[in-house]
Amino acid sequence: QVQLVQSGAEVKKPGASVKVSCKASGYTFTSYDINWVRQATGQGLEWMGWMNPNSGNTGYAQKFQGRVTMTRNTSISTAYMELSSLRSEDTAVYYCARAEDGDDAFDIWGQGTMVTVSS
Amino acid sequence: QSVLTQPPSASGTPGQRVTISCSGSSSNIGSNTVNWYQQLPGTAPKLLIYSNNQRPSGVPDRFSGSKSGTSASLAISGLQSEDEADYYCAAWDDSLNGHVVFGGGTKLTVL
Numbered sequence: 001q002v003q004l005v006q007s008g009a010e011v012k013k014p015g016a017s018v019k020v021s022c023k024a025s026g027y028t029f030t031s032y033d034i035n036w037v038r039q040a041t042g043q044g045l046e047w048m049g050w051m052n053p054n055s056g057n058t059g060y061a062q063k064f065q066g067r068v069t070m071t072r073n074t075s076i077s078t079a080y081m082e083l084s085s086l087r088s089e090d091t092a093v094y095y096c097a098r099a100e101d102g103d104d105a106f107d108i109w110g111q112g113t114m115v116t117v118s119s
Numbered sequence: 120q121s122v123l124t125q126p127p128s129a130s131g132t133p134g135q136r137v138t139i140s141c142s143g144s145s146s147n148i149g150s151n152t153v154n155w156y157q158q159l160p161g162t163a164p165k166l167l168i169y170s171n172n173q174r175p176s177g178v179p180d181r182f183s184g185s186k187s188g189t190s191a192s193l194a195i196s197g198l199q200s201e202d203e204a205d206y207y208c209a210a211w212d213d214s215l216n217g218h219v220v221f222g223g224g225t226k227l228t229v230l
Contacts (some may be wrong), residue, residue, distance in 0.1 A: 035219070037164075044121060045156070045164065045207055047219035062215045095163055104211045104219050105154045105169035112163055 002026035004034075004096050004110035011116045017084040020113045022096030029077035030054040033099045035106055036070065036081045038092040046092075051079060052101065086117045122147060123208050123222035130228040136196040139225045141208030143189050147220055151211040153191040155184055158205040158224075167206070168193060195227075203229045 007021040022034060036048040049060035051070040058070045069082045079096060094113045097106035124142040131137040141153065155168040166175050168184035171191065183194045191210075195202055208222040 044224045045209070045221040047209075047221065059217065061218045097164075104151075104209070105166060106156075106164070107166045107169075107175060109163040109165070 002098075002108055004098060004108055006094075006096060006110040006113045009114040009116070011118065012086050014087055014117055014119055016086050016117075017082060018086060018115050019080055019082040020094050020096075020115070022079045022081070022110050024077045024079070024098070027098075029072075030074055031101070033101055033103070034070070034072070034079040035097045035099055035104075036068075037095045037097055037106070039095070039112075040089075040092040043092075048081070048094075050099070053079060054101075083115075086115075088117050091115065091117045121223035122212060122220035123210065125206075125208060125222035125225045127223065128226050128228065130230055131195075131198045132230045133198055133200065135198045136194060137198060137227065138195075139193045139206050139208075139227070141191045141193070141222050143191075143210060143220075145189060146214045147189075147210040147212040148186065148191055149189040150213060153184065153186050154209045155182075155193045156207045156209065158207065160204070164207065198229055200229045203227055 005023045010018050012018050030053045033050050035050045038046050051058045053072045072079045096110040098108040099106050152170045156164040157167045158164040171186040172184045181197045185192050205224045207224045212220045
């Protein structure tokens with residue numbers, strides 16, 4: 001079945017970086033964009049950016065420009081989101097989500113990865 | 120402060136019809152389509168409505184969406200206990216080089 005499986009929970013210190021993976025299966029990885037959305041505990045959804053796995057093209061929310069990098073390894077159908085200079089406010093569940101090329105409807109979501117930033 | 124405005128809560132009894140509103144501006148809802156997501160407690164969001172009023176395969180026709188101007192609505196008819204969840208509207212926003220914006224979410228309680 002079509003699914004996105006994310007890497008496990010992470011605990012990081014302020015100032016560090018975190019890299020979350022998102023492995024796709026059940027469909028052609030390069031045919032759909034991968035978006036990243038985060039959600040702090042008890043809060044709403046916040047879009048971080050998108051990546052086209054075929055071209056590698058990316059688009060980031062202005063809030064995360066300079067701190068986020070989205071990449072992929074097409075040989076293993078896996079997308080990555082790396083966030084640097086972590087601060088406590090980055091503590092959240094991070095989701096990857098699939099969308100058709102150029103579309104903004106996220107039809108398949110990963111299970112989420114909890115990232116905790118604490119000294 | 121979310122770019123799209125939703126009521127924080129809504130409620131209804133089983134069998135009732137409830138609606139959730141989503142208000143935006145000319146740069147988002149006014150010029151792009153609206154999607155709705157349902158998030159059950161402790162789970163990832165699920166696409167409920169796309170392109171204003173389209174249902175993905177498997178979503179019951181009790182759920183419907185509409186859009187007018189810079190506002191959109193999600194309607195749930197024949198309310199069921201399993202509909203108790205958080206609901207989020209979302210749209211592309213043409214400002215700031217383009218980005219996706221979400222509403223703050225509406226917690227639906229089935230009384």
